[in-house]
Amino acid sequence: MKKVLKPGFWFLVVGLAIGVYYRELTRWTAFTGTTILSVTHGHAILLGFVLPLLVAMGFEVQKRSLPSPKLWMIYYVGVVLDLLMMLTRGTVQVLQMTLSRGLDASISGFAGLSHGLLGISLCVMVYQLAFKKAHENPS
Numbered sequence: 001m002k003k004v005l006k007p008g009f010w011f012l013v014v015g016l017a018i019g020v021y022y023r024e025l026t027r028w029t030a031f032t033g034t035t036i037l038s039v040t041h042g043h044a045i046l047l048g049f050v051l052p053l054l055v056a057m058g059f060e061v062q063k064r065s066l067p068s069p070k071l072w073m074i075y076y077v078g079v080v081l082d083l084l085m086m087l088t089r090g091t092v093q094v095l096q097m098t099l100s101r102g103l104d105a106s107i108s109g110f111a112g113l114s115h116g117l118l119g120i121s122l123c124v125m126v127y128q129l130a131f132k133k134a135h136e137n138p139s
Helices: 002-029 037-061 069-095 101-131
Strands: none
Touching: 002 037, 002 069, 037 069, 037 101, 069 101
16 A cells, blocks of 8 residues: 555645646736646646555455556556646646647647556556456465
8 A cells, every 4th residue: 555655645745736836827927717727736636646545445455466566657657747748738828828739739649648548557457456356365
């Protein structure tokens, strides 16, 4: 469980910091429109702290070992990339910057890649939890 709590703690801190960033940036620029930054801190807390904790608790309740570190790494890379793209897109929205088509498409492309990494890793974890047989413990 500590393998999930340690990175989860840092995602919790990052999520809170992103919330402060959103509040201060919109206050500083007097921005009143809608922006993806308004939900980014929630994504950081839910995807980086709450969801991994729930998955780990599911494995612990069934007395199974946690998914492999490689699978967690894929998941966390997806979360970090997703948060970076949300921060980038939201900051561009608040500062009302004009992006070239290529740069705009690359932000969307990396966001799509992050969602793919998140989706694949979560599906594998839930599959392992729901359908794989638990190994017999000799105790």
